[in-house]
Amino acid sequence: MKKLLAPLILLLLLLMVSACGNTTNSGTEESGEEQQAATEEQGGEEPAATEEETEETRTVEHLFGKAEVPAEPKKVVLLSHVSWEGSLVSVGVKPYAVMAYDNEFPPHLTEELQGVTALPYADEINSEEILKLDPDLLIISDRYKPLYDQLSKTIPTVVVEVGGDWKEDHLKVAEAVGKLDEGEKVIEDLEKEAEEIGASIREKVGEETFMAVSINKKDIRVYGRNNHATNALLFDDIGLKPAENIPEDFGENISIEGLANYNPDHIIDVTYFNSGEFYDSVTSGEVWNSLNAVKNGNVHTLTTTWGFWDPIERQKGLEEIKELLVKN
Structure with a gap:
């Protein structure tokens, strides 16, 4: 009788060990699937948050202080009674909106500014109209101090003084859009041509x-x-x-x-x-x-x-x- 019981007991023990192993593996697989699902769910959110938090900016000093501006602004609005939009174009940046006299751009920039939004010339500008344009960079002349006070906390804003040296104005506009080196090269080429x-x-x-x-x-x-x-x-x-x-x-x-x-x-x-x-x-x-x-x-x-x-x-x-x- 003892001879018969020994194999049966051994068989039962083997079956119990096998069952425990399957249960452990199943739990591990389920746990892995849950972790993967959680990781995938988190992964779908993290890139957007990381991108928003690490968006590259530059610090630009200007007439009224400093501004944190996008490294590569995509939607530039320029407000000035002089043609700084030509400085933007000269360094390869097409503005989104600029001021236009009687809805017409300066004659020397008519072709270059095709498709750009024309804003009316005015000594006072409604800040709400600028907010509607949703720019990521605003470049304005010093005569628009009230506009700067209203918008600079909402929109990265660089203020340029209309002064006697056009080169300083040009370089500040170029710096505002991250093209200072290109702006300097424009001046160098122009000086050579002017000399000749x-x-x-x-x-x-x-x-x-x-x-x-x-x-x-x-x-x-x-x-x-x-x-x-x-x-x-x-x-x-x-x-x-x-x-x-x-x-x-x-x-x-x-x-x-x-x-x-x-x-x-x-x-x-x-x-x-x-x-x-x-x-x-x-x-x-x-x-x-x-x-x-x-x-x-x-x-x-x-x-x-x-x-x-x-x-x-x-x-x-x-x-x-x-x-x-x-x-x-």
């Missing part, structure tokens, strides 16, 4: 004197020697000789009679609207026609007339001035 063009013009005109004017709706702007992008183009980049008595600073607005204080050999006419009652009264009047530049046919009217605050207009202006002055 200036040499050819000076060889032609010698010591003859120059003055830039813009005939407005009610008065005449006489540009000066310093502190304006137009002045720097003529007297620094090209190296023309300024006429006697022109202002040392950025310029002044005068009446028709005030023209008698100047008598340059050449007039560079940068009038934006070459028509109208006042324009006609100036150009047909006795004072204007008594000037040496007018009598000798040396009034050179430019089509690039936006102030020469950006490198694209400056380059086009250089070519146009050369064509007007270096005559065969």
